[in-house]
Amino acid sequence: MSGAPDFDRIKAAEARLDGHVRRTPILSAPALDALAGRRVLVKAECLQHTGSFKARGGWAAVSALPAAVRARGVIACSSGNHAQGVARAAAAHGTRALIVMPGDAPAPKVENTRALGAEVVFYDRAREDRDGLTATLAERDGLTLIKPYDDTEVIAGQATTGLEIAAQAAAEGVHAAEVLVCCGGGGLSAGIALALAETAPRMRVRPVEPDGFDDMARSLAAGTRLANSARDGSICDAILTPMPGEITFPVLASRAGPGLVVTEGEVLRTMKLAFQHLKLVLEPGGAVALAAALFRPDALSGDAVIAVATGGNVSAEVFARALSMPPTRA
Amino acid sequence: MSGAPDFDRIKAAEARLDGHVRRTPILSAPALDALAGRRVLVKAECLQHTGSFKARGGWAAVSALPAAVRARGVIACSSGNHAQGVARAAAAHGTRALIVMPGDAPAPKVENTRALGAEVVFYDRAREDRDGLTATLAERDGLTLIKPYDDTEVIAGQATTGLEIAAQAAAEGVHAAEVLVCCGGGGLSAGIALALAETAPRMRVRPVEPDGFDDMARSLAAGTRLANSARDGSICDAILTPMPGEITFPVLASRAGPGLVVTEGEVLRTMKLAFQHLKLVLEPGGAVALAAALFRPDALSGDAVIAVATGGNVSAEVFARALSMPPTRA
CATH class of the missing domain: 3.40.50.1100 (Rossmann fold)
Known part of the structure; x- marks a missing residue:
């Protein structure tokens, strides 16, 4: 199998994952809503086993x-x-x-x-x-x-995040929203996009990347896969991939909205805000989606936004840097 | 109303709270199990609205x-x-x-x-x-x-934490365990003890306090309410109370096991361990129960222990201190 998973395959993955992965909570905080100027729902995949959606x-x-x-x-x-x-x-x-x-x-x-x-x-x-x-x-x-993103079953597994988002957001009264996803090769973004297409068609994925590693955003804009020039040099280690995946890119090209890009400073501030208001530990690469929700409000539409906080595997040293950032206020 | 809530009152509080407080997750991590020498389930009340069970x-x-x-x-x-x-x-x-x-x-x-x-x-x-x-x-x-702990309805509200613990631990296959609770005046400890008495009689509350503010532990040992000599001077600001409550003490005297006491250093190390392995932000007073699970294994019994992580409202400065603690290994 080397194509995008169909919905049956996603549901089959969901059944195999049942009892073996956590249904992570959707969290929110009034202070983040105030900063973003809209309701912000955070899917806390940093609380997943192993500290990430992977x-x-x-x-x-x-x-x-x-x-x-x-x-x-x-x-x-x-x-x-x-x-x-x-x-x-x-x-x-x-x-x-x-x-x-x-x-x-x-x-x-x-x-x-x-x-x-x-x-x-x-x-x-x-x-x-x-x-x-x-x-x-x-x-x-x-x-x-087991490839990290260009694998049918891997994408099907990540897609279960999207099934949960659809159900949990609906329980919060949110049926239409942009869904911001931290994006490396695009496995999670593509999986969520496929899941939402079936379960919450009024939600749309927006991949989010760090400055300098915006291959997905540029590729979506160009309509063809483009590579990053750099291979390292960002604190967002989890999502530094050379270029969009062969399987993931077409999925996102047809289903996702434009990509968003955030700076390292915004990522660090977001880590501090998640610490303060959500009591969550986010790693840099796991914070880019929430950073876009908070710092790119004009690039988003709708009364609510959903941000996937994809991981929390960060060293004490990098987290201490985030804690030393100046206060961010609405 | 000024006595301990009966179970009907606890269930009534649960109904009023439905949809207005979060059912916080129970989390765990292999590294913490290894440190404690038994299974450790952490009830993450730091993820509650306002950052604590309150x-x-x-x-x-x-x-x-x-x-x-x-x-x-x-x-x-x-x-x-x-x-x-x-x-x-x-x-x-x-x-x-x-x-x-x-x-x-x-x-x-x-x-x-x-x-x-x-x-x-x-x-x-x-x-x-x-x-x-x-x-x-x-x-x-x-x-x-609205008193912080010596109030019937407040205790009934905190008791809903115990209802969730009983159900969530059972779903994890845990039906008997000591339940470690960060303890100030004893409202949460008493509430959980009352809830567990009805829903999980093989679970027993163990209140946990910081060094120097062990009024509940000493009072339980003495069979009468004893005061702390100090009023401040601990980083565990959330649980510095002068003495056990009038309503909460008799509840715990008849239902809880002996109190446990942890040091400030253990609290800071526990905050770092929760950061590393659970991706949770704990405040010092919210970390004492997990600290006892990890650093007082010989004072506990059973194959599993449940620790309530009661809050995460901590300054960046204090959290940075926790991050600077040396590694703790099993």
Whole structure:
């Protein structure tokens, strides 16, 4: 399977995930509504197992494998969050996970990946061919590669976030809204877009990226996949991908609204605001969607906006930087 | 009404709170289980509206008042969390809230109380007679005093936390456990104890306090209410009360296990661990129960322990102190 998942496949992933991933809460705070000038609903995927939504896609992919294939083990490339999602799913299914990780991945992500029972192999983000190394290791050990976003089952797993958003927002009286999603390769954005198309057609995904890594925004504007010039140099480590996915891009090109871009300063301020008003720990890459809700109000429409807070795996040092930001007031 | 609430009153509070307070999630993390040597379930009341469980008691008390009485307004004394709970409930019911607050209350709590529409009057914790001042203001304006813990309806409201714990823990397969509760005057501890007695009789409350403010632990051991010698000097501002409540103490004396006491260093380390592994922001007073789960394993029994994380209203400065604590490993 290498195309976008249809709705049956998303519902099948939902059934396999039941009891194994958390239905994370939708939170809000009057102070954030005041800042944004509209109601802000935050889907708190930082409270997901492993600290990010990647636990969904990892579980969906590993649980979908034929038993004999799964028994040989899985391999994944990841700066950390996909790694933890795959590692957790592999451990729970009693199989091996080998994770190929950049040498500059944040220490907590490396530690947590190992704590989940995975083996970690490092590569140099600037100089080594990650995909070649991964292919060699997969071939050697008979491992199945779980791609972070260009994988049908991974997208189906991330899409379950969208099923929950539709139901939870409706319970809050919100049936139409823009849904801001932190975007790397676009797996979560595409999954949510596919889920909402069936369950909440008056909601529309808007991918959000950090300054300098706005490949999805530029690609959506151009109508074709464009790459980032840089590979690192942003605090948003979780969502630094070279270019939109082959599967995810067409999904978003036909279903998502224009991409949004936020600055590093806005991301850090948003982390502090989430600390103050939601009591949530967000990592930089997990805060970009909420940052757009708070700092790009004129680029949004409607009385309510939904922001997916995708992850919370951040070092104490980076979080302390966010805490030292000046106050942000409405 | 000035006694402990019976179960009917707790269920009535639950009905009034429905749709107005959050059913907060129960969270867990493998790293915390490893540290504690048993399963640790964390009831995340820091994610409650206003950032603490006090939104429950405030709503229960204000919503229980006869309309004509409520229309004149309410008054409360609080270092901040009870203030916000009462302020939110009063605003939602369209009535006035006057809050008497110590001059050294953390700035975010003061700001948030005002943002919720309440008027704040300060007093000097060391020199002024808070209760006399409060009585004078109440008399002058015809306001109803909402006490922070020695109030039947407030206890009934906090007890709804216990109803949720019983149901959520059962869903996780946990039917017997010690339930660690951050304890000031004992309103939440007593409420949870009353709720569990009816819904999960194999669960037992253990109140937890910070070093130097262990009046409940000493009182339970002595069988009579004993006061703290100090009135301030702990980072756990939310739970610094002079002595156990008149209503709450007998409830806990007959239903709770021995109190537990933790150090400031353990509290700060626990805040960092909750940041790392749960992605939750805990304030010091909201972290003492989880600190006991992690650092007092020998004082606990059973395969699982439940810790109530009662609040997350902490300044960036204090949280940065927690982040600077050395790593804690199993």
